[in-house]
Amino acid sequence: MVLRKDNESAARTGLEIGRLSITLRGVIDSTIDAYLKRKARAFEPKRPQRTPCPQCRKPPITCYCATIRPFESKPRILILMSPQEFKHRVGTGRMAHQCLSNSQLIKGAEFAASAPVEAILRDPKIFPILLFPGPTSLNLSNLESCERQTLCPPDRELLIVILDATWNHAKQMLHRSPNLQALPRICFTPPHLSRFLLRRQPHEHCFSSIEAIHQIIELMNPLGRGNAKEPHDHLIEVFDKMVLQQLNFRVPSQVSRSAASYVKIKARRERMRALRAVNGSNDLNSPGEMSGTRACLAGSKTKPIHS
Numbered sequence: 472m473v474l475r476k477d478n479e480s481a482a483r484t485g486l487e488i489g490r491l492s493i494t495l496r497g498v499i500d501s502t503i504d505a506y507l508k509r510k511a512r513a514f515e516p517k518r519p520q521r522t523p524c525p526q527c528r529k530p531p532i533t534c535y536c537a538t539i540r541p542f543e544s545k546p547r548i549l550i551l552m553s554p555q556e557f558k559h560r561v562g563t564g565r566m567a568h569q570c571l572s573n574s575q576l577i578k579g580a581e582f583a584a585s586a587p588v589e590a591i592l593r594d595p596k597i598f599p600i601l602l603f604p605g606p607t608s609l610n611l612s613n614l615e616s617c618e619r620q621t622l623c624p625p626d627r628e629l630l631i632v633i634l635d636a637t638w639n640h641a642k643q644m645l646h647r648s649p650n651l652q653a654l655p656r657i658c659f660t661p662p663h664l665s666r667f668l669l670r671r672q673p674h675e676h677c678f679s680s681i682e683a684i685h686q687i688i689e690l691m692n693p694l695g696r697g698n699a700k701e702p703h704d705h706l707i708e709v710f711d712k713m714v715l716q717q718l719n720f721r722v723p724s725q726v727s728r729s730a731a732s733y734v735k736i737k738a739r740r741e742r743m744r745a746l747r748a749v750n751g752s753n754d755l756n757s758p759g760e761m762s763g764t765r766a767c768l769a770g771s772k773t774k775p776i777h778s
């Protein structure tokens with residue numbers, strides 16, 4: 472009787488040990504499988520859509536490089552890009568640089584000690600001007616075409632310096648760069664609202680970098696707008712395509728938010744226009760009803776910078 476009990480107990484123990492070993496083997500096998508899969512994934516080539524284009528830094532599906540037809544602009548453009556903007560995939564300064572074959576792009580947060588920037592600014596053949604709104608900025612929109620042509624001495628080449636950054640970062644870049652502070656400044660009154668629906672603009676008069684560069688080339692064109700389509704309009708063509716493409720990728724709620732903000736700004740501007748008409752003034756630069764920056768633009772000096 473005792474012998475039978477011992478035999479049953481030994482059999483039960485053997486069965487439990489067998490079950491345990493099967494379970495342990497299963498755990499070990501699954502752990503080894505997971506490890507091998509992880510290792511194999513590490514050696515797999517990266518999926519092509521995740522590798523950004525080295526020029527525009529966008530994934531291949533939204534790369535716009537093939538649509539760009541580079542051209543030489545007059546005046547020449549120097550784009551000083553903030554590190555934050557450099558990381559941004561919908562930054563328009565990079566796009567403008569790709570379109571303008573004679574432009575230069577330099578990345579940095581401050582340029583006081585930047586050797587390439589100093590070399591450009593100290594070149595006696597170049598006449599650099601900074602695009603930056605403010606009370607001392609000359610508003611190109613208030614000048615006649617012939618007056619704009621006298622901005623640069625005839626024996627020097629005009630170079631427009633653009634700070635490609637958010638407004639806050641652009642102010643910081645200027646604050647940290649005495650060599651840029653010393654430059655004469657220009658600004659312009661935007662003829663329409665920004666078409667950049669992908670990023671929120673801090674004020675209604677703010678343009679993206681590429682729109683600002685297009686407007687500067689337009690204003691500085693000595694022949695005026697002779698044709699319906701000028702070569703520099705290519706900047707806006709590439710920009711519009713990119714904006715539309717990005718909007719198509721967005722979920723409807725994001726698109727409607729962007730569109731709603733655009734409509735709101737447009738309605739506010741039209742209300743201001745109507746108010747001015749009632750007051751008997753059609754001058755968009757009339758003081759009293761303007762935002763602070765617009766007032767600054769209107770108050771700019773109008774003498775040639777180099778005189």
Ligand SMILES: [Zn+2]
Pocket residue numbers: 524525526527528529534535536537
């Ligand atoms: Zn690209």
